[in-house]
Amino acid sequence: MSAALTISQLDCFYGEVQVLHGLDLELRQGEVLCLLGRNGAGKTTTLKAIMGLVPARNGSIRLGGRELTALPPHEVPKTGVAYVPQGRRLFAELTVAENIEIGLMARNKGHAVREAVLDLFPLLRARLKQRSGTLSGGEQQMLAMARALCLEPQVLLLDEPTEGLMPSMIAKIRETVAGLRERGVSTILVEQRVDAVLPVADRVAFIENGRNRETVEVARLRDDPALVRRYVGVG
Missing domain, CATH: 3.40.50.300 (P-loop containing nucleotide triphosphate hydrolases)
Incomplete structure (x- = not known):
């Protein structure tokens, strides 16, 4: 391999x-x-x-x-190469959708990538308008991974x-x-x-x-x- x-x-x-x-x-x-x-x-x-x-x-x-x-x-x-650091490092005052958009902006990715990432984390679809700082620890980890995966x-x-x-x-x-x-x-x-x-x-x-x-x-x-x-x- x-x-x-x-x-x-x-x-x-x-x-x-x-x-x-x-x-x-x-x-x-x-x-x-x-x-x-x-x-x-x-x-x-x-x-x-x-x-x-x-x-x-x-x-x-x-x-x-x-x-x-x-x-x-x-x-x-x-x-x-994408990195999800310990502690997640999310923007707590921004919504789930806004955190994901930051990931998309890093490589000028668009709607198709956003949808593919949300398909991996369906729970986040119901939280798109919620501030990331109010998510549970597991939901925050999912969001941090989703943001990183926007880089494909x-x-x-x-x-x-x-x-x-x-x-x-x-x-x-x-x-x-x-x-x-x-x-x-x-x-x-x-x-x-x-x-x-x-x-x-x-x-x-x-x-x-x-x-x-x-x-x-x-x-x-x-x-x-x-x-x-x-x-x-x-x-």
Whole structure:
């Protein structure tokens, strides 16, 4: 299977503090790759580095055959990479429809894309005139994903999308991620909860101290729970 996104020997710093140390990572076409690791391991920094929000001091980030490391952050979404950060970052005073329009404006997309995105999240159709700040946590997560998908991305980056959600909403988010895989979207998913990962991921990369220690198929993770205890510290 060919690679959708390849990270090679990536070094990233916050000031003088190095956070990523020669990170290597490959996201295959049409797969869901989960990043697991303890807090502070470098998972979120990896996503920010892909988006250009944390500059790469050394190494390479390639989307297909295109190098991303030299691009400013506002140019990265135009290449086909969409990012849903932890905390969602919605415009709370704007309506659901207005938040979606912002996503459409980013790549001059129109009505057909808006309708396709709302088909993925039918619950949002009934909330189009509602201020996003008044939505439930799960509805806000759906809206954040909908806005990102207005870019029609090849690669989707999700940072802890199930955090703080009730089980029914977690199931809907999982269902959406699985549906996107069927459409050929490649996803990097950062999660803390193993039970949220197993039903949807194809492979898991264990991030520790800014390095990818090991990438395994989900089937192996089911057969060997000790892997999770070794890298994450929970069963």
